Amino acid sequence: MSIKFTTNEIRYIGLFETITSATVKDCIIDEEHDKVTFLVKKGDMGLAIGKRGSTIAKMQNKVDKSIEIxxxxxxxxxxxxxLLSVAKVNxxxxxxxxxxxxxxxxxxxxKTKRSTIGKNGQNIRRARQFAKRQFDISDIIIK
Structure with a gap:
């Protein structure tokens, strides 16, 4: 399944890869919550975050948005x-x-159900977007 990126997503991916040297597989921009979420290649988390979060902080300053990796x-x-790292998935x-x-x-x-769903469902909505784009999973249901 191929992903079609918007011009802004391509711009953010390029900037992120330049700053972090991490490989980005996907990116979702949430304008409503001023947040950009990057999906990085397995093993590139350390590069993306940087020493004591310095790389992610640099990226946040450049784009003036919250960054999630x-x-x-x-x-x-x-x-x-x-995707739902706050959840304790049984x-x-x-x-x-x-x-x-x-x-x-x-x-x-x-105990983790509320934080898994997120405020106004933003966490589960983002998880559903990535799951659809990466694995063609149409829905994520939490019980």
Missing amino acids: IEHSDDPGEFIKN SIEFSTNAKGNKIATLDVDS
Whole structure:
């Protein structure tokens, strides 16, 4: 599945890769919350963050937005756990609905459920976007 980036996403990816030397696999800009989320190649998290967060701070100053970094994984289960790192995920089940859409159902610890969903659902919305773009998973359901 190919991803079509906007001009702004391409600009942010280029700047991020120049500043951090990390390889970006995907990027989502959330204008409503002034946030840019980068999906970096597995193993590039250290490069992306930098010593004591210096690299990420430099990037935040350049774009004047909050920056979030998520590590990619070729395993969809691990990938979803990375997307929702605040969650204590007990289990993940993958299924296909009647229309042929892939669904991921997460059993999340009740203590972390609110932070997993995020304020006004922003965390789960972002996770669904990345899951769709990377693994063609149509929905993530939290129980």
